[in-house]
Amino acid sequence: MRWMNQMNIEKSLFAVVLLSSGLGFSIAASSSPAGDQGMEYSANGADTCLLCHTEAWAYPIYPIFKTKHANRADKRTPFAGLQCEACHGPGGKHATTGSKDAINSFKETSFLSVRQRNEACLGCHQGNARVGWVGSTHETSNLACTSCHQLHVEHDPVLARATQPEVCYKCHLKERAEFNKPSAHPVRFGLLTCSECHSPHGSIAVAMLARPTLNQTCYTCHAEKRGPFLWEHAPAAEDCSLCHSPHGSAHASLLKKDPPLLCQQCHAVAGHPSVAYTSAALPGGGGGGAAFLLSGGCINCHSQVHGSNHPSGIKLMR
Ligand code: HEC
Ligand code: HEC
Ligand code: HEC
Ligand code: HEC
Ligand code: HEC
Ligand code: HEC
Ligand code: HEC
Ligand code: HEC
Ligand code: HEC
Ligand code: HEC
Known part of the structure; x- marks a missing residue:
């Protein structure tokens, strides 16, 4: 991904991302003295976190190690840098107290706004398909990246043809009914999926279509109708x-x-x-x-x- 070429996953950069999003965390590396809010990074990254968040933890943490995010050979990934805290933010205080007010959970109950939670992802994922995100219908409808994406699972359901529609139907009930009609694009058989016609991160077209016009979207598969x-x-x-x-x-x-x-x-x-x-x-x-x-x-x-x-x-x- 070109967008990450100049990207260097350093603690300072993460702090800049957070500061620019108005979070106001102090620029604190694990070695720094505690900031005003005690928002510093934990001493040993994931090793610290996993002391308590063991494989027995009720919420399954470990499957993330089977995903691209855990590929330490790829310098752009969280686990090549701040590890858990690359996403969850500085967790030094949380790691000593276990208080949930001191760590971003990405859930609705998080002390961070949707926008701030999204910025934790966009710090690394600004390019490519997310170019249209800001101002898109989904962004302005206050969706979080995590409204669709799951990170602590081996296979994120929204990325696969067969499982993606269910993710969308959580909110788009009318569309489920449409795809169950007698004549329908074979989405329910897993032969094509929403993101082949739509760009869920936003696009310049009506209805966030994947191509600039409706007809061009159809021609990608029905080329013989183009003339x-x-x-x-x-x-x-x-x-x-x-x-x-x-x-x-x-x-x-x-x-x-x-x-x-x-x-x-x-x-x-x-x-x-x-x-x-x-x-x-x-x-x-x-x-x-x-x-x-x-x-x-x-x-x-x-x-x-x-x-x-x-x-x-x-x-x-x-
Ligand atoms: C001393 C043990 C301990 C350590 C170390 C620890 N945690 Fe936790 N963590 C907890 C406990 C206990 C909870 C549950 C808090 C609750 O539900 O009130 C929790 C909850 C969480 C939550 C969910 C918060 C929420 O709002 O539900 C996240 C995210 C989290 N921890 C991430 C981390 C990360 C990242 C690290 C490493 C920087 C870490 N934890 C280190 C004990 C720990
Ligand atoms: C790529 C970003 C990312 C990384 C890296 C990451 N997490 Fe998470 N984590 C998330 C997201 C997003 C959620 C919210 C999951 C959801 O909404 O289902 C979450 C949820 C959690 C929760 C709370 C689940 C709950 O509902 O109680 C804990 C605890 C947690 N992560 C711990 C960790 C630990 C420990 C590590 C490091 C080993 C880690 N995470 C690494 C993104 C990440
Ligand atoms: C520290 C940088 C970093 C952070 C923070 C981060 N990611 Fe990633 N993410 C990556 C890299 C690097 C990849 C692998 C890209 C590749 O292989 O092309 C990746 C891959 C992904 C993928 C594709 C996975 C696949 O199997 O193809 C998704 C989806 C994703 N990230 C979503 C998120 C979300 C949502 C968040 C916020 C909760 C987040 N990421 C936070 C760096 C990051
Ligand atoms: C409405 C659901 C939805 C939301 C919200 C969403 N995504 Fe996605 N995302 C998808 C789908 C579907 C795909 C797979 C299809 C594709 O590649 O366009 C995807 C693919 C990805 C990928 C991997 C493929 C690629 O394009 O590199 C990354 C990384 C990613 N999303 C990051 C994010 C981030 C960051 C956010 C928040 C700013 C976000 N997504 C919000 C649905 C969503
Ligand atoms: C968390 C709820 C939620 C999820 C999940 C969700 N959407 Fe949406 N979506 C919305 C909202 C809210 C709107 C704006 C109001 C409306 O049109 O219903 C919207 C609008 C849209 C639109 C119309 C955009 C426009 O500009 O007219 C499309 C297309 C769309 N979503 C596709 C998808 C696809 C594809 C997925 C799955 C990858 C998905 N959505 C997942 C909530 C969601
Ligand atoms: C074959 C291409 C195609 C597929 C597959 C597809 N859509 Fe659409 N969708 C469209 C087109 C074209 C429109 C615009 C319709 C119009 O403006 O007349 C649209 C419109 C929408 C809208 C806006 C509806 C409105 O009333 O404004 C939503 C929401 C939506 N699609 C969701 C989905 C979801 C969710 C899926 C997957 C379950 C999906 N679409 C799969 C082509 C597709
Ligand atoms: C949305 C409007 C619309 C619909 C629906 C429509 N047409 Fe047409 N049709 C047109 C227009 C506009 C022309 C071009 C008329 C002209 O050049 O004078 C045309 C031209 C034609 C012509 C050639 C006429 C000529 O003078 O050369 C035929 C035959 C035709 N249509 C048949 C059909 C049939 C059969 C259907 C139904 C399957 C249909 N049309 C549905 C708008 C429509
Ligand atoms: C990602 C590929 C793809 C795109 C894009 C696409 N289609 Fe299709 N379309 C299909 C597939 C697959 C079928 C089923 C073919 C079959 O059953 O033999 C189909 C079937 C159809 C059928 C015939 C349905 C029937 O019952 O015989 C029509 C009509 C159709 N598409 C119209 C459209 C229109 C209009 C668009 C643009 C809004 C569009 N398609 C975009 C893949 C696509
Ligand atoms: C004027 C009305 C009209 C318009 C506009 C129209 N179609 Fe059709 N289409 C039909 C009719 C009627 C049938 C059924 C033909 C039959 O049963 O022989 C059909 C059948 C189809 C089929 C399935 C059978 C086949 O011929 O492959 C596809 C695919 C299709 N249309 C795609 C498209 C695409 C793509 C567009 C836009 C470029 C489009 N249609 C625009 C009237 C239209
Ligand atoms: C039995 C065969 C047949 C059927 C059924 C038929 N048409 Fe035609 N249509 C023709 C023929 C032949 C012409 C050419 C007349 C000419 O060249 O002057 C024609 C011409 C047309 C024209 C062009 C008119 C013009 O002024 O040149 C249109 C539009 C049209 N038909 C639409 C329709 C529509 C709509 C229907 C269904 C309600 C329909 N046709 C059913 C045979 C048919």
């Missing part, structure tokens, strides 16, 4: 969601309505040259006429509803 087409169908080039519900729908093919109603939102039936195109005029056609035309669904004839590359596909029929 260019000899004969474009204007609404398809403009906005897929004019006809499709991106999450799920009661109608086939994720459609918002079934044809002909779908089409008739924009196309007047009256304008259609129905006389010349009764089914009698079609190869193998019989009776039926206008009744077929209106009930059979427009896409029986206009099958190339996303655009056509056929020289005579101007009416989107081939």
